[in-house]
Amino acid sequence: MFKPVVKLFKSLKFKYLSLFVVILAAIALFSLMYGNVKQETYELHEFKISPKTIRSLKTVEDTVKTEQEKRRIEAEVTPFYQFNEDISKNRSAIATQLFDIIIEAKQVNVPDPDDESKIVKSRSDQIKEIRTKFTKLEEEEPGLRLTNEAISSLLNENIIELRKMQREVSTIIEEELSKPIRGGDLSTVRYEVERKLRLSEAIRPAVLQTLITLGRSLVVETETINKELTNKRIEEEKNAVESKRILQGQVIVREGQFIDSEIYRQLELAGLLTNQSSLKPIIGLSLFVLFVSAIIYMHFLTWQEKSNKKKKSLLIVYSIFFILAVMMKLIGLIDKEFDVQVAFLFPTALAPLLVKLLTNERLAFMMTIVTAATAGIMLHEGFTSIMQMEIVLYILFGGIVSIYVLGNNGRRSNILRTSLAVAASxxxxxxxxxxxxxxxxxxxxxxxxxxxxxTSGIVSGALTIGLMPFFESAFGLLSDMRLIELSNPNHPLLKKVLTETPGTYHHSVMVANLADAACESVGANGLLARVGSYYHDIGKTVRPNFFIENQHGTTNPHDALPPEKSRDIIIAHATDGADLLAKHKMPSEIVDIARQHHGTSFLKFFFVKAKEMGQDVVEDDFRYPGPKPQTKEIAIISISDSVEAAVRSIKEPTPEKISKLVKSIISSKLSDGQFDECDLSMRELKTIENVICETLNGIFHSRIEYPD
Structure with missing residues (x-):
């Protein structure tokens, strides 16, 4: 059923497969996260009772309240008053001018005995003439009004008395208006002017009331509002008003509360009514999912690795990601029922631990960041910010700590130690x-x-250990934990090697020591090389006695066999071993080591033997079928295998002999093209040579000769 899918998976180019997977995953992730950003709305009606307590899900500006506050501030702003000291002089001058007009009218109307032609005007004509002169002044000063009776009473006074009254009124007006007077002070000042006029000896009783009326009308404000400065102050005060907002988490209406017009307006403003819908959360979430998907896609697109490995890693990353997303969804549902932050239960180190153990550290860092950002949205509280930053940092720090503490050791004990470190973090x-x-x-x-x-830290480790076998089985992966399990001497295949071919077992252990040290020196996987070395010659269990390390002094069966037969038996141990390992469903990396550790090497001994027997043979007939080593680990095992077997044949090995032998074997394999298909450099080969020599010198060091 799944074979066509697997075949399609293998045939597709990584660029197209990754794009398809990322798009499909983006749609699934959007569907999973949509419920966390979708704004909850309520079917509520004005002038009804609220069925539940409703909080605002976002911060919005209340423009109506802001404008009301500005109007209140405008009404309460103290006007900017400005005192005008010229007003007192001006009002005094008006009083003086009024008297001047009266005095001038009297002077013009005085009879002249020397000029009989001069006509003396009647009182009514005088009043009419004075009224004409008053007209312009009254237009400029609407409050200034003198009745005809008042003018007539003033005309009755002589000029000397008028001058006295003129000076008195002008002085009183100037004195009273020489201080700041506002609208509310006018009645008080007018009363004071009246009081002074009544007490003045210069004022005759006949015109007292007229002058009181005149004096009161001359009193005006001397401290007036400066509209320009006042408006400027109002604008400053209005600009200083902070915008009124409905805050996230703010209770708009409580359960059982009457929904009046103001509450309904706030609910509508916050977008909490069912007749309102917004595309903003959908667009925002789409951008987030697009951003996350683009990061993952670009990471894999720029990763310099074989296509099959990248395909597996992509599926592993998304599988882990969706397991975590489902966990976030479940925790988010639980979190709503508690007053504490249940979201802190989320296993912070699960993503980085699994991704690092199953792929690499670079991917683990990327997934830590992506997981933290996703959790910030999926584990946020409904009435707080859309991104729960404490959860983001909690997962981010826990994940980074786990990556550094785990290091390159994937053993169970180290995973548990890492989980404790994460718990402390x-x-x-x-x-x-x-x-x-x-x-x-x-x-x-x-x-x-x-x-x-x-719990978060410990569960991270426990789930990592629990989920690892499923990922290894599903994706055919070989983790450090799996390698450690395979290195157990009680493993059935290793017990088979030990019991059936003890010499081969000892040889494999020696090769493992050499290969492990050499791999670590050039950054290859030493644990894989060690475990692969344990199994690399398991094919010898098919015909154990045909290999010299298992003969123990018995007759060599090859002496009685033709070279072609011996060749087939020796060459077959590589393919027999690979087939046996595949039959027992061993990881493909271990199978490849058994199949490739001899590459296309030349069986020179049997070729020469056939030549000596006069047979017409070609060199290619005496080569292993290959393929040549495809990885650094297999190439190093190939070197270690040949070196270990050759060194055992040296009598009284010395550092010089060992060095010469190792160099010769590496040069021979290099010239034979055995390293053409792996990425070993000349510098790395030199390092491998030095490390193998040091390791062999430690094994074959000189021993003290004890006396009998």
Missing amino acids: NILFIGFYLLMTQSTYDLTELIFYLIVAL
Whole structure:
């Protein structure tokens, strides 16, 4: 059923496959996260009772409240008053001018005995003439009004008395208006002017009321509002008003509360009514998913690795990602039912541990960042910010700590040690979080957070150990944990080698030591080389006695066989071993080591033997079928295998002999083209040569000769 899918998977180019997987995963991720960003709305009606307490899911500006506040501020702003000292002089001058007009009218109308032609005007004509002169002045000063009776009473006075009254009124007006007077002070000042006029000896009783009326009308404000400065102050005050907002998490209406017009307006403004819908969350989430998908796609597109490995790693990364996303979804559902941050239960180190053990450290860092960002959205509280930053940092720090503490050791004990380190990191971060919130927590809450932090770290390790076999089985992967299991001497195949071919077993252990050390020196996988070396000659268990290390002094069966038969038996151990390992469903990397560790090497001994027997043979007939070593680890095992077998044949090995032999074997394989298909450099070959020589010198060191 799955064979066509697997065949299609292998045939597709990585660029197209990765694009298809990323797009498909993006759609699935969007569907999974949509519920976390979709704004909850309610079917509510004005002038009804609210069925539940409703909080705002976002911060929005309340423009109506802001404008109301600005209008209130405008009404309460103190006007900018400006005192005008010229007003007192001007009003005094008006009083003087009024009297001048009266005095001038009297002077013009005085009879002249020497000029009988001069006509003396009647009182009514005088009043009419004075009224004409007053007209312009009254237009400029609407409050200034003198009745005909008042003018007539003033005309009755002589000029000397008028001059006295003129000076008195002008002085009183100038004195009273020489200080700041506002609209509310006018009645008080007018009263004071009236009082002074009544007490003045210069004012005759006949015109007192007329002059009181005149004096009161001359009193005006001397401190007036400066509209320009006042408006400027109003604008400054209005600009200083902070915009009124409905804040995230703010309760708009409580359960059982009457929904009046103002509450309904706020609900509508916050977008909480069912008749409102917004595309913003959908667009925002789409951008986030696009961003995450682009990061993952670009990471794999720029990764310099074989296509098959990249395909597997891509599927592994997304499988882990969706397992974590489902976990976030479940925790998010639980979190709503508690007042504490249940989201801290999320296993912070699960993603980086699994990804690093199954792929590499670079991918683990990327997944830590992506997981943290995704969790920030999926584990956020409904009435807080859309990105729960404490959760983002919690997962980010826990993941980074796990990557560094794990190192390159994937053993179970190290994973557990790493999970404890992550738990300690979680405790430190939660301590920081609790202190920064500046809230008061009781003992129960503190114990809860301590347990949550420990649980998160330990569960990260436990789930990593539990899920590893499933990923290894599903994707045919070989992790450090799996390699360590395969290195157990009690493994059935290793027991088979030990019991049936003890010489081969000893040889394999020696090769493992050499290969492990050499691989570590050039950055290759030493553990893979060690474990692969244990199994590389398992094909010899098919015909153990045909290999010299298992003969133990018995007759060599090859002496009685023709060279072609011996050749077939020796060459077959590579393919027999690979077939046996494949039959037992061993990892492909171990099978490849058994198949490729001899590459296309030449069996010179049997070729020469055939030549000496006069047979017409060609060199290619006496070569292993290959393929040549495809990886550094297999090439190094090939060198170690040949070196270990050759060194055992040296009598009294010395460092010089060993060095010469190792150099000769490496040069021979190099010239034979055995390293053409792996990426070993000349510098690495030199390093491998030095390390193998050092290791062999340690094994074959000189021993003290003890006396009998």
